[in-house]
Amino acid sequence: MEKIKGVIVDIVFKNEESGYTVASLEFENDIITIVGCMPTLTIGETIEVEGKWISHKIYGIQFEVSSFLPSTPASVDSIYAYLSSGIIKGIGPKMAQKIIDKFGVNSLDIIQMNPEKLTLVDGIGAKKAERIGKNFEENRELRNLIMNLSKYGISANYCLKIYKKYKSRSIEVVEKNPYKLAEDIKGIGFKIADSIAAKMGISPYSKDRISQGIIYTLNQSLSEGHTFLPKSKLVKKASNLLEVEEEYIRDMIIKLAFEQKIQLQKGSIEDNVYLIPYYISENGVCKKLIELSQYEFEDIKINIEEEIKKIEKCENIKLAKNQKEAVVQSVKSGVLVITGGPGTGKTTTINAIIKVFENLKMDISLAAPTGRAAKRMSETTQKEAKTIHRLLEMGYSSEENELVFMRDEEDPLNTDVIIIDEVSMVDILLMYNLLKAVKAGTRVILVGDCDQLPSVGPGNVLKDIIDSNVIKVVKLNEIFRQAKESMIVVNAHKINKGESLNLNVKDKDFYFIQKNNNEDIIKEILNLVHKRLPDYYGFNSMKDIQILSPMRKGDTGVFNLNIHLQNVLNPKDKLKVEESFQKRTFRVGDKVMQIKNNYTKKWETEDGEDKGEGIYNGDIGYIYHIDKEERNIYVIFDEVKIVSYDYSELDEIEHSFCTTIHKSQGSEFPVVIIPITWAPPMLLTRNLLYTAVTRAKKLVVLVGDIKYLNYMVNNNKIYSRYSNLKLKLSKFIEAGLLTK
Numbered sequence: 001m002e003k004i005k006g007v008i009v010d011i012v013f014k015n016e017e018s019g020y021t022v023a024s025l026e027f028e029n030d031i032i033t034i035v036g037c038m039p040t041l042t043i044g045e046t047i048e049v050e051g052k053w054i055s056h057k058i059y060g061i062q063f064e065v066s067s068f069l070p071s072t073p074a075s076v077d078s079i080y081a082y083l084s085s086g087i088i089k090g091i092g093p094k095m096a097q098k099i100i101d102k103f104g105v106n107s108l109d110i111i112q113m114n115p116e117k118l119t120l121v122d123g124i125g126a127k128k129a130e131r132i133g134k135n136f137e138e139n140r141e142l143r144n145l146i147m148n149l150s151k152y153g154i155s156a157n158y159c160l161k162i163y164k165k166y167k168s169r170s171i172e173v174v175e176k177n178p179y180k181l182a183e184d185i186k187g188i189g190f191k192i193a194d195s196i197a198a199k200m201g202i203s204p205y206s207k208d209r210i211s212q213g214i215i216y217t218l219n220q221s222l223s224e225g226h227t228f229l230p231k232s233k234l235v236k237k238a239s240n241l242l243e244v245e246e247e248y249i250r251d252m253i254i255k256l257a258f259e260q261k262i263q264l265q266k267g268s269i270e271d272n273v274y275l276i277p278y279y280i281s282e283n284g285v286c287k288k289l290i291e292l293s294q295y296e297f298e299d300i301k302i303n304i305e306e307e308i309k310k311i312e313k314c315e316n317i318k319l320a321k322n323q324k325e326a327v328v329q330s331v332k333s334g335v336l337v338i339t340g341g342p343g344t345g346k347t348t349t350i351n352a353i354i355k356v357f358e359n360l361k362m363d364i365s366l367a368a369p370t371g372r373a374a375k376r377m378s379e380t381t382q383k384e385a386k387t388i389h390r391l392l393e394m395g396y397s398s399e400e401n402e403l404v405f406m407r408d409e410e411d412p413l414n415t416d417v418i419i420i421d422e423v424s425m426v427d428i429l430l431m432y433n434l435l436k437a438v439k440a441g442t443r444v445i446l447v448g449d450c451d452q453l454p455s456v457g458p459g460n461v462l463k464d465i466i467d468s469n470v471i472k473v474v475k476l477n478e479i480f481r482q483a484k485e486s487m488i489v490v491n492a493h494k495i496n497k498g499e500s501l502n503l504n505v506k507d508k509d510f511y512f513i514q515k516n517n518n519e520d521i522i523k524e525i526l527n528l529v530h531k532r533l534p535d536y537y538g539f540n541s542m543k544d545i546q547i548l549s550p551m552r553k554g555d556t557g558v559f560n561l562n563i564h565l566q567n568v569l570n571p572k573d574k575l576k577v578e579e580s581f582q583k584r585t586f587r588v589g590d591k592v593m594q595i596k597n598n599y600t601k602k603w604e605t606e607d608g609e610d611k612g613e614g615i616y617n618g619d620i621g622y623i624y625h626i627d628k629e630e631r632n633i634y635v636i637f638d639e640v641k642i643v644s645y646d647y648s649e650l651d652e653i654e655h656s657f658c659t660t661i662h663k664s665q666g667s668e669f670p671v672v673i674i675p676i677t678w679a680p681p682m683l684l685t686r687n688l689l690y691t692a693v694t695r696a697k698k699l700v701v702l703v704g705d706i707k708y709l710n711y712m713v714n715n716n717k718i719y720s721r722y723s724n725l726k727l728k729l730s731k732f733i734e735a736g737l738l739t740k
């Protein structure tokens, strides 16, 4: 290894995501090229780099950097170059000049030691001064971290993520237990943590390694929807992952259970192994459902049949037999499930139920698992519906540094009736948190379509509750005349029954366009979204039409289609600011989606009059502004909420001209276009097609090969999830513990 020292005179290339940089360095009166992970590098900076000379096939002799040691710039010119580079948020070229005019060579010392003095500079208030000081400090800490962790092979990109999570504790956390990274940091899996641990010399048989490997295996199974794993399956998976003999895994499972880090529960054949929160949740949901459903209500003082008649007269409608049954049961039951496919009258039934309880002067709370579903529920019921998270008054506990629900068993929801829509999307943890906050005597009405894809999170909650035969369920199965007019509704039911579909019926809303290869499918989709549908029906390409793909990768996957769609719907334009990252370019006007729940993300309206927090997985917005100096991308959601994303937070959003069908759960769009082509069989399933088609309100266009469409309709293999809720609920019947 060789060390060289010089001044950075140019940055030729910098990958914002990975930190990989190509720069020109003035060294011994010559300009040389240095390459490597140097995300904080800036022009004018003096640095000392360690590495080796290499000969690149195209670019010739370069210095490949393995670590670098920045020294603070000293001359006014280099300080200007450093400050104006944009690396410190809030300082661009103009501000850099003003600071230097004021403080000269002492500028950096002032920023580091006495940032409050920056207020002496015109245009810097106390808040901004504090922010600049903090940013400078973070930048320094990050450099330090990169230098310290590079010896373990941790790239600058990971250092950024690590720093974002642990801040000044980063080195301490990593050196104490590198496996913690796999638990806490998205993008660092067990394998990466394991390779870091190996470089630190941690033994493959170490207790930390084996226990983290087991926990990691269980965590992985959650993302596949399982609430537990049978012990033998866990042992096999963990042993494969860790490449250690199964006996070590078995021993560690016992130890972890003893330390109450995991829970073993006797199954009919073998033990089932749970992570503790999921064990508590599954048992809790079961217990709470039984308790609430067993509640003996006092006799209601109204004649429910009369009430139904009144509502029918008022709404000029005749409720079907099962709809009436649902209304009657909603009054009688502590817990009621109402399920049915599209157009079977769920919304009409909810509205009738609301009327009955309103006439009884009872308090009703409405909620749904996602922001979009809650918004729709508000529209169809004309009453406020909240997300379940908001209903439970989610907050942030600074002591434990985690999200907590303010409403729980100690401070339950104070309401008479709770109606939850789109329950198929509720996973076991959320259901537990919800039910915990419901006091005995409150009626819970769960509404959903059990043929939709199950929740993203673990569990099979709605289906398990229905199949248990313990909770009162009303199935709505009549498709009403008005709904029958829609081929979307008719075909959705046909898909569910595995029947062939009514395609291309004149003047209807369900079309299939045969295309035999991916190239033609893409061309057709672009033509439809850009020209044909806007021209013929007047749909807005961006706002009304949503492309849904079964997969992320491949020609017709989300990544590739988004690139094509961006080129057509929001092409390069010198009037539109854009910023390129490794694999994607964000441009003002792009359609993007938030891809994880961020309960604390702040939003504000343009005039600053309305503010709030929380942007949720699946929320769709548009890029509104890109501030290169501040390194921020601003996205507008729901037409008014403006949210700022620092460049380091861009893993929270992705382009959404096209999204996966999974991500579209709970949302509705006027028009849905779906590419139908080869994909792995586990993606070409009936319930995936059903979920995609039922997202459309006005028009569905399928583009592709009919043989794959038929394959999807016929493929009703549902990939089963390990969940014991149904079994646990049924046990109450076997034990004769149910009184009703």
Ligand SMILES: Nc1ncnc2c1ncn2[C@@H]1O[C@H](COP(=O)(O)OP(=O)(O)OP(=O)(O)O)[C@@H](O)[C@H]1O
Pocket (backbone or CB within 6 Å): 317, 318, 319, 320, 323, 340, 341, 342, 343, 344, 345, 346, 347, 348, 349, 480, 481, 482, 483
């Ligand atoms: N008892 C009824 N008699 C006649 N029409 C009805 C009845 N119930 C519902 N409908 C009509 O059937 C259509 C579908 O009803 P509704 O919107 O309530 O169903 P849904 O299950 O909520 O549908 P989706 O899941 O597609 O939103 C509506 O046009 C509604 O007016």
